Amino acid sequence: METADDAARWARLAELDQAAEAFEPRADNTLRSYASDWRVWERYVAAAGIPLEAGTPGAFLGFVIWLGKEGKAPSTIQRNLYGAAVSLRERGVAVHPDGPKKAKKAVDALARMLAEAGEQRGRGKAPALTVMQLRAMSKALPDTLKGLRDRAILTVGFGMAARRSELANLRAQDVAVTEKGLQVFARYGKTGARSPAIKKGENEWTCPRRAWVAWAAAADLDPDGPAFLRFNRHKMLGPITAQGIGIAVTAAAEAVGLDGVTGHSMRAGLATAAREAGHDYRTIAVQGGWAPNSTALHEYLRIVDQWADNATAGIGM
Template sequence: MPEKATTTTKDTPTRDDRLRAASALDPHTAPSSSEPDAAPDIPGEPASSHTRRAYASDWKHFAAWCRREAAPPLPADPQLVARYIRACASGEGRKEGRANSASTIERRLSSLTWNYARRGFALPRQDDAITNALADARRSAGPPAPRQEMLTPGDLASMLETLDRGSLKGLRDRAILLLGFAGRLTRSEITGLDAGPGESVDGRGWVTFGPQGVTVTLTGKGGQRQVEIAHASADHSCPVTALGTWMRLGRIATGPVFRRVLRGGKIVGKDRLHDQEVARLVKRAALAAGLETGGTETSPAGVFSSRSLHLK
């Protein structure tokens, strides 16, 4: 009787397997919404580009730690995440060996939860391993980040005096500080402004000049909101005048309002200013005005940041 033939079936990775393997290494990779079985939209999708970059950076940090530990980051494993939390709290999760603050660890956990969801996995944050590790981290992690102080009108006036009114960069920076302070705008809201509605795909709002001042219309997932900014009594401290002067001399009629200044301050570019530039501007001007009490322009030890423009 002839021997029965045998066949060997080789498992072929599915599309989801390939996507998840890729996304474990690439912080920006997520299942495509065009696929019928793609992961659904995740509640709490961060609207801020700054938050999205932070979440991507946190996943990259976690994936790098997993590689050092020879542990796969997918699927979601509460025991692995608990080990990661303890590593961050002890300093073992960082190359320089410094422990993360409790607030940083909590943000990293939120980032992992969101990133896992984007990749089709659910991280059980209430698992005992995670809650116990987080409780230990709160007790033993490094000190919290320094509290950011709110700018007063006097502080702002001192900072404005450090800017060059005779240069395009100085005019732009004056408009940023005055508009952000008057409208209590975040840095991404400031840099996301266009000269008019529907003028760019990455815009977050636009400005409209009127007899009473300027209306800032902001768009987001929650819909539109408007911020009315009136003329100030003095031109040198008027956000409306500062914005109008910058746009007129910078020849900005359409597209992004706040842009890079190129060629030694002589040319206004076409690209939108990065929101990190607002943070650097606030820090730099506060240092120049003698308002900071420690740290440098790029150090987190200072007491002012872009958040100082809109804190209550």
């Protein structure tokens, strides 16, 4: 016979099961992105004069048209659209299933129209850094404390095909120096924690082990503290942010005349350089923490593969 205590335990279990169904852990970057998308949605509904919690096909289609008139790139519109739909559902709005689908078709139509007109919106995809470009950027950095930090960011980031957030979240103790190079423990990532090994470099300016050792010694890093610190002029402060990582990479690139380089260029660069060196998909995916059958990784490798297996080769053109 069930007692009052038994009933209370079952009730508590039901509460935990309900919480488990609603549980969806999200990275800080994702949460910030959704918040930004929601603010864009708020501006749209105010301009359109419609309810804030409108989840109809017309509301979503109007959102795409409004963003298009504001000059937004299709990729930005798609992200805003997805973020707004997620935020509406989280607020209990019954989003019409055809709404996001029809809006996505409108985004695709805008992309085709812009392509036919030869109009490019947004900065486009970040270019992949080559090893020679990485070397030039590293060599041009001054041997100051900040220069040593940025050289370590560049070489370690390239070697592990790091996301900006992965570098920002590294602790000093997460980077182990070995005879063969570095063993890095990335605590957070889209595919979970990973531990890429980075071999010693063949060149002094692109050697991750050499760059890390020089930076860690000069900064006298606390093993329990952040691997990379931010600066206020020449004074070290707290841990660097993901945005700070991107700023450091872009500044190093601009110093040697490279335009359009972002923090993501290191990640794309490792993928293409490794493919050119003959490494297979799985090896590259493991190094950079790409998910199996990652569309993004396939696109990077295609940059190299399109020349290795090309339809115009050997046809006598």
